Amino acid sequence: MDAIRIDVISVIPGFFDSPLNNGLLSIARKKNHAEIFIHNLHDYGLGRYKQVDDSPYGGGAGMVLRPEPVFNCIEALKAEREYDAVIFPTPDGKLFDQPVANRLSCMRHLIILCGHYKAVDERIRQNLITMEISIGDVVVSGGEIPSLFLMDALVRVIPGVLGDSESALSDSFQTGLLDSVYYTRPAEFRGMKVPEVLLTGHHSNIEHWRGENAVDRTRRRRPDLIDKEVLDEFKKK
DSSP: OOOEEEEEEESOGGGGHHHHHSHHHHHHHHTTSEEEEEEEGGGGOBTTTTBOEEOOTTOOSSOEEOHHHHHHHHHHHHTTSOOSEEEEEEEEEEEOOHHHHHHHHTOSEEEEEOOOSSEEOHHHHHHTOSEEEESSSOOOSSTHHHHHHHHHHHHTTSTTSSSSTTTGGGSTTTTSSOOOOOOOSOSEETTEEOOGGGGSOOHHHHHHHHHHHHHHHHHHHOGGGOOHHHHHHHHHO
16 A cells, blocks of 8 residues: 655644654655655745735734745645645634544545634635544643644554554553553552553453453543443454
């Protein structure tokens, strides 16, 4: 399968230097599973000082990204290839979750526009953006942080990125539940023992224990995730 290509548009492209050269995003690039390109919006800015923002009509605090640089940048990218989605991370977007990450991981070409300042000109959102995503009910300084969050979540489920291909498939939310708890050596530490079933080597019993533990943890920690169909499917096993 061809590598996924992600074009990120930002007013502070240097923000991505370390994440793209360390950790999972670096691994995905080195394994040729992902191509990530960072575009400096100031390259498309206006005038001598490459202006990309201006004060809002009607007054008020903060600055707003102008439409011209963003339109010019995205249109230049689209002239080279077709994109499956143009994503804008924003607090009022659809909440980002595992199913969305899984769906994005199957796409081939993505654009992510990192907002900055107070807002972006609404004409950008109405005419260029095809998917608005929120990472939670909180505001951060710019779209760079949500963009990294999004990219990490989607590349880790691409086959071949993780050393253990089954690891991502057993993560929390992949089955609609939180993941079970885990233990490693030693079997006893300061009087605290590992559950006996995990030491038996009986794989079906261990799998069943982990399933029950996942259901119990989800009921206690995230009851909003409990799905009757998921529970019925678990009871059949």
